[in-house]
Amino acid sequence: MKKTPPPIWVDRLLEFFCSERFLEEVEGDLYEWFLRRVEKQGLRKARWFYFFDAITYLRLFRLKTLKEMQRNNNKLYLNYLIIAIRQFKKNLWHSSLNVFGLAIGLLSTIFISIYVLDELSYDRFHQDHEKIYRLVNHDPVNGYKGDATPSPWKLYLEPAFPEIEAYTRLGQDIVLVNKGDQNFLENDFYWAESNFLTFFSFDIISGDPTTMLTEPNSVVITKDIALKYFNKLDVVGEQLPIKVYDGNQDFLMKVTGVIENIPGNSHLQFDLLGSISSTKDMYAEFERYWGLNWLKSYVKINDHSSLEEIDKRLPEFFETYRGEGSSEYSHIIFQPLDEVRLYSNDIGGEIAKGNLTYVILFACVALLILVASAINYVNLVTAKSGQRGKEIGMRKVLGARRSQIVRQVYVESFFQLILSLILAYGMAFLLLPVFNQIVGKDMLVSDLLSIQVSLVIAVAVVLILIFSGAYPALILNRYRPIDSLRGTQKNVLGNRSATRKVQVFFQFTIGVFLICCTLVVIRQVYFLSSFDKGFNTEKLINIPVDDRTLQKKLMVIKDRMSQVPGVESISATGEALPSAMNNTWGFEWYGKDSEEQASINVISIDYDYLSTLETELIEGRNFSQSLSTDSTQSVLLNESAFRMTRWKELNGQKVDVGDSERTVIGVVEDFHYNSLHENVAPNVYVLAGPGTRISPDNLVIRLNANATSGTIDAIDRVWGDFSDQPLAFAFVEDAFQDLYLAEQRFVKLIIGFAIVGIFLTILGLLGLVSYLAERKSKELSIRKVLGASQREILWKFGGQFGGVFLVSLLVALPASWLIMERWLQTFAYSINMNAVILLSASAIALVITLVTIGGQALKVAYNNPVKYLKDE
Amino acid sequence: MKGTHLGEFEELVLLTCALLVDNAYSVTIAAEIEKQTERSITLSTVHTALYRLEEKGFVESYMGGATGERGGRRRRLYRISAAGFETLNHARTMRDKMWQMMPDYKF
Known part of the structure; x- marks a missing residue:
C-alpha cells in the first residue's frame, strides 16, 4: 500500500507557530501518530484528526520566540506595514475617505447586530x-x-x-x-x-x-x-x-x-x-x-x-x-x-411587542450597507493599485514571488481594515446612548463586545479582507515587471468590464431598494397621521378617574369643570381615548342565528359624548335627557355592529347585551378609538351610572379656541377639590401618536440607515465612474477628434450604465415590494403598494445617478481632447 | 514547592517512560498509556508532560536517529533520571503505606 502523506498545510501551520526548538520532533511525532490513526480509523478521519492533533500543540512554551520571528523573512512584513502607512499618508484624503466609508458600514452593522440580537434574546435568560x-x-x-x-x-x-x-x-x-x-x-x-x-x-x-x-x-x-x-x-x-x-x-x-x-x-x-x-x-x-x-x-x-x-x-x-x-x-x-416577543402581533395584551418584520428588515439593511461599503472599499483599493505598477515591478525584479506580492496587498488591506474597525467601534461607543434613545432600549457597552456581535463583525471583516485583497492581488500580479518599469504598461485593470458592471449593478440595486423602502415608510407614516379617525382629536383632553369613590361624584365634577372658561364641552365615558376596550360581552340581536357567537365592546357614555367627540350619527337619534327610558332601555350601535346585525334599516329592533334587552335608537359612525393596526370592532354605547363594571371612569374634555394654559390650571383646581391624587391628563392627539411609538422609532432608524446606505452607494458610484471616465478618456477623446458630437459622447459614456440600471430595477423593485408589503400588512389600514411608489423610487435613483455620473461624463465630453491624448 | 510536584498524568507518563527504557518518546508513551488505561490520549499533552518532567529534572532527553516512518525527522527520546526514579518510588511507598492503614471496608 502506498503511503498517503498527511495534509501539508497543517505542517505549514505548525511551522508558522511552532518554535524551531520543538518543530522537528513534533512533526515527526505527529507523522507517526497519523500513520497509527490511518490504521485504526481510516485515512479520511486520520487526515481530519491530524489538524486537531497539530492544533493542540499550540502552547505558550512551544511558540516561536520574538528572536526567531525576526530572523527569517518575517521582516518583510514589517516593510509591508511601513509601505502601507506611507501609502496611507501619501493619499491621505483618498485613504481616509476609504477608511471612513468602511467604518460607517461596520458601524451600521454593529448597531443593527446588537439591535437584532437583543430582539432575539428576549426571555431566553430563564432556565428551561x-x-x-x-x-x-x-x-x-x-x-x-x-x-x-x-x-x-x-x-x-x-x-x-x-x-x-x-x-x-x-x-x-x-x-x-x-x-x-x-x-x-x-x-x-x-x-x-x-x-x-x-x-x-x-x-x-x-x-x-x-x-x-x-x-x-x-x-x-x-x-x-x-x-x-x-x-x-x-x-x-x-x-x-x-x-x-x-x-x-x-x-x-x-x-x-x-x-x-x-x-x-x-x-x-x-x-x-x-x-x-x-x-x-x-x-x-x-x-x-x-x-x-x-x-x-x-x-x-x-x-x-x-x-x-x-x-x-x-x-x-x-x-x-x-x-x-x-x-x-x-x-x-x-x-x-x-x-412571545416577536410573534405576538395578533395577540392582545399590554406587553411591549417586538416586530419580526422590523428585525428582518433591519438585518437586510445592515447586510446591504455592509455590502455597499465593502464594494466601495474594494473598488477604491483596486483603482488606486493601478498606480503601484512601478513599485510592484521593482519588487518583482528584486526577486519577489507572486505569493509575496499577494501577501503585501493583504497586509495593506488589513492595515486599513483595522483602522476602520477601530474607528467603527470608537463611534459605536460614543453613539450608543443616541442609538439607545432612538430604539428605546437600554443596551450596554458590554453588549457591543458580546461574543455574537464580535462574531458577526469578525466574519464581515474576514470576508471584506478576502475580497478586498483578492482582486487587487490578482490585478497587480498581472503586471509584467519589464512593462511597468519601461513605462509601457498596458492597461491591465480589467479591460473586460464585467466585474465593473457587477459592482455597478450592486450599487444601483442597493440604492433603489433603500430609496423604495424609505418612500413607503414615509408615505405610510404620513397616511397614519393624516388619517380621518371619524372624530376630532384636536384640543381634546382625556382624564382617567380610576378611584371608585371618585367615580360616584363624576357628574358633579363634570358640572364644575364644564363651567371653566375655555371648556367647550365635557363628557364622562367608560373608555379612554385611545382605548383597547376592556369590556367585551356576549351579544344577541333580533334576527340572529342561534348558532352564531358574537361579542361586542360595551362602552358607557353620557348625553354629551357624541357632541364632545364631534362624531356623526348616521341613523336614528342620540340619547335624549327628556326620555327617561333612554337611560335603561336604549343603546347606540356603531356602524360595524350595525353591519353585523345585517339589518337594512333601524326600526326599533332590540338587542341583548349582558342579559338585558334594549332598543337600538341610533347608529354612530365607525370612529377609530385605537391605533390603525386594529380594525374598528362592533361597539355598543349605553348610558350607565356609577357602581357597575362599565361605569364611566374617564372624562373627555373639548377645549375651545379661548383655552389657555390657565384653563388646564382651572381644571386642575376643580380636580383638587375632589381628589388628593394628582390630576393625570393627556391630550388625545398625543396619546394617539404614542400608539405609533414603535413605528416612529422604526421610521427614524430606517430613514437614518437608508440615508447612510444611499450616501455610501453614491460614494461608490462616484468612485467607479470617475475611474471609468479616466480609463475611457482616451477612447472618447479619439472619437471626438474623429468628429463625434458632445451628445454622442455623453450617450456613449452614459449608455453603458443604462442596461445595468434596468436590471437593477428588475431586482430591487420586486424585493422592496415583497418586504414592504409585509410591513404594511401589520396595519389594518395602510397605503397600497403601487406603481407610483416604484416609479418615483426609480426616478429618484435615476436623478441621483445622473447627477453623479453626469458631472464626470460632461467633463469628458466638454474637455479639450488634446489634454487626454497628449501624454503619450 | 513549585517544580517538584508530580501530577497524576505526569506520574503516569514518567512511569511509562521508565518501562519503555530505550524506546521512550511521545508516540510510544502515548500508545502505551492508551493500551494500559484504555483511555484516549492527546499526543500534545504527553509532549507537554515530558517537557515539564524534563524541566523538573525527572527525565533526560536526547535526539535519536531519523526513520522513514517519521518522514525523515529525528525523534527526541527520554530516559528517566535518578531523581525521577526516586520520586516515583517515593510516591509508591507513600501510597503503599497508606494502603496498609486502610480499614477493612465491605461494600
Missing part, C-alpha cells in the same frame, strides 16, 4: 425557557387572541392535564404606595402566584424565592423600588403600605424579598410583586368565574410532544368544565416563551 409556554386565550369564533386568561383555567387545567408540570399566574393592579405623607402611583404592580419566582429565573438579591410569595400580604420588590422607598437594599421585613387603586382597598404589605431590576429583554416587566393569596377576599368571586379575563398564565411542559396530546383533549376539557358547547368559542394556544 424552551419548556415554558404562555397560555393565549383564543376564541375561534371571532378570532380573538389575548394574554388575559380566566381564573378557572388553573383550577381545572392542572388536575386535568398531568403533562403540565408547573403553572403560574400574575395579574396587574395599579396601586398607590405610601411613603411618609406622599402617595406614589405604581403602574407595574402585579399579584403573582407563590411559585412565580421559582418558575421564572429572575435574579434574587435577598429572600427565599420558594417562600417569599406564599404568605398573604407579602411583597417582593425590585432593586430600584427598594432604593426609592427605603434608600437601601437590605429591606426584607420592612413594611410597605399599599392601596389598590381600582378596588379601593388598603394593604400593609411585608417585604419578603428583593430582586434585581428586570432585564430589558424580558417581556414581563414589573416593579412590585404581591402574593396573590392577599387577594383572596378582594377577588374571591373571580376564582370560578369564566367571564373575566385578567390573569396572565404560564405553564411548564417537559415534553414537547405532549402538547399535541393536550390540544386534542382541550375541547373535551372545556365541555366538561365550562359547559356544553363552550369548546366552540374557547381554545387555548400554547405559545412558546421564546416567541
Whole structure:
C-alpha cells in the first residue's frame, strides 16, 4: 500500500507557530501518530484528526520566540506595514475617505447586530425557557387572541392535564404606595402566584424565592423600588403600605424579598410583586368565574410532544368544565416563551411587542450597507493599485514571488481594515446612548463586545479582507515587471468590464431598494397621521378617574369643570381615548342565528359624548335627557355592529347585551378609538351610572379656541377639590401618536440607515465612474477628434450604465415590494403598494445617478481632447 | 514547592517512560498509556508532560536517529533520571503505606 502523506498545510501551520526548538520532533511525532490513526480509523478521519492533533500543540512554551520571528523573512512584513502607512499618508484624503466609508458600514452593522440580537434574546435568560409556554386565550369564533386568561383555567387545567408540570399566574393592579405623607402611583404592580419566582429565573438579591410569595400580604420588590422607598437594599421585613387603586382597598404589605431590576429583554416587566393569596377576599368571586379575563398564565411542559396530546383533549376539557358547547368559542394556544416577543402581533395584551418584520428588515439593511461599503472599499483599493505598477515591478525584479506580492496587498488591506474597525467601534461607543434613545432600549457597552456581535463583525471583516485583497492581488500580479518599469504598461485593470458592471449593478440595486423602502415608510407614516379617525382629536383632553369613590361624584365634577372658561364641552365615558376596550360581552340581536357567537365592546357614555367627540350619527337619534327610558332601555350601535346585525334599516329592533334587552335608537359612525393596526370592532354605547363594571371612569374634555394654559390650571383646581391624587391628563392627539411609538422609532432608524446606505452607494458610484471616465478618456477623446458630437459622447459614456440600471430595477423593485408589503400588512389600514411608489423610487435613483455620473461624463465630453491624448 | 510536584498524568507518563527504557518518546508513551488505561490520549499533552518532567529534572532527553516512518525527522527520546526514579518510588511507598492503614471496608 502506498503511503498517503498527511495534509501539508497543517505542517505549514505548525511551522508558522511552532518554535524551531520543538518543530522537528513534533512533526515527526505527529507523522507517526497519523500513520497509527490511518490504521485504526481510516485515512479520511486520520487526515481530519491530524489538524486537531497539530492544533493542540499550540502552547505558550512551544511558540516561536520574538528572536526567531525576526530572523527569517518575517521582516518583510514589517516593510509591508511601513509601505502601507506611507501609502496611507501619501493619499491621505483618498485613504481616509476609504477608511471612513468602511467604518460607517461596520458601524451600521454593529448597531443593527446588537439591535437584532437583543430582539432575539428576549426571555431566553430563564432556565428551561424552551419548556415554558404562555397560555393565549383564543376564541375561534371571532378570532380573538389575548394574554388575559380566566381564573378557572388553573383550577381545572392542572388536575386535568398531568403533562403540565408547573403553572403560574400574575395579574396587574395599579396601586398607590405610601411613603411618609406622599402617595406614589405604581403602574407595574402585579399579584403573582407563590411559585412565580421559582418558575421564572429572575435574579434574587435577598429572600427565599420558594417562600417569599406564599404568605398573604407579602411583597417582593425590585432593586430600584427598594432604593426609592427605603434608600437601601437590605429591606426584607420592612413594611410597605399599599392601596389598590381600582378596588379601593388598603394593604400593609411585608417585604419578603428583593430582586434585581428586570432585564430589558424580558417581556414581563414589573416593579412590585404581591402574593396573590392577599387577594383572596378582594377577588374571591373571580376564582370560578369564566367571564373575566385578567390573569396572565404560564405553564411548564417537559415534553414537547405532549402538547399535541393536550390540544386534542382541550375541547373535551372545556365541555366538561365550562359547559356544553363552550369548546366552540374557547381554545387555548400554547405559545412558546421564546416567541412571545416577536410573534405576538395578533395577540392582545399590554406587553411591549417586538416586530419580526422590523428585525428582518433591519438585518437586510445592515447586510446591504455592509455590502455597499465593502464594494466601495474594494473598488477604491483596486483603482488606486493601478498606480503601484512601478513599485510592484521593482519588487518583482528584486526577486519577489507572486505569493509575496499577494501577501503585501493583504497586509495593506488589513492595515486599513483595522483602522476602520477601530474607528467603527470608537463611534459605536460614543453613539450608543443616541442609538439607545432612538430604539428605546437600554443596551450596554458590554453588549457591543458580546461574543455574537464580535462574531458577526469578525466574519464581515474576514470576508471584506478576502475580497478586498483578492482582486487587487490578482490585478497587480498581472503586471509584467519589464512593462511597468519601461513605462509601457498596458492597461491591465480589467479591460473586460464585467466585474465593473457587477459592482455597478450592486450599487444601483442597493440604492433603489433603500430609496423604495424609505418612500413607503414615509408615505405610510404620513397616511397614519393624516388619517380621518371619524372624530376630532384636536384640543381634546382625556382624564382617567380610576378611584371608585371618585367615580360616584363624576357628574358633579363634570358640572364644575364644564363651567371653566375655555371648556367647550365635557363628557364622562367608560373608555379612554385611545382605548383597547376592556369590556367585551356576549351579544344577541333580533334576527340572529342561534348558532352564531358574537361579542361586542360595551362602552358607557353620557348625553354629551357624541357632541364632545364631534362624531356623526348616521341613523336614528342620540340619547335624549327628556326620555327617561333612554337611560335603561336604549343603546347606540356603531356602524360595524350595525353591519353585523345585517339589518337594512333601524326600526326599533332590540338587542341583548349582558342579559338585558334594549332598543337600538341610533347608529354612530365607525370612529377609530385605537391605533390603525386594529380594525374598528362592533361597539355598543349605553348610558350607565356609577357602581357597575362599565361605569364611566374617564372624562373627555373639548377645549375651545379661548383655552389657555390657565384653563388646564382651572381644571386642575376643580380636580383638587375632589381628589388628593394628582390630576393625570393627556391630550388625545398625543396619546394617539404614542400608539405609533414603535413605528416612529422604526421610521427614524430606517430613514437614518437608508440615508447612510444611499450616501455610501453614491460614494461608490462616484468612485467607479470617475475611474471609468479616466480609463475611457482616451477612447472618447479619439472619437471626438474623429468628429463625434458632445451628445454622442455623453450617450456613449452614459449608455453603458443604462442596461445595468434596468436590471437593477428588475431586482430591487420586486424585493422592496415583497418586504414592504409585509410591513404594511401589520396595519389594518395602510397605503397600497403601487406603481407610483416604484416609479418615483426609480426616478429618484435615476436623478441621483445622473447627477453623479453626469458631472464626470460632461467633463469628458466638454474637455479639450488634446489634454487626454497628449501624454503619450 | 513549585517544580517538584508530580501530577497524576505526569506520574503516569514518567512511569511509562521508565518501562519503555530505550524506546521512550511521545508516540510510544502515548500508545502505551492508551493500551494500559484504555483511555484516549492527546499526543500534545504527553509532549507537554515530558517537557515539564524534563524541566523538573525527572527525565533526560536526547535526539535519536531519523526513520522513514517519521518522514525523515529525528525523534527526541527520554530516559528517566535518578531523581525521577526516586520520586516515583517515593510516591509508591507513600501510597503503599497508606494502603496498609486502610480499614477493612465491605461494600
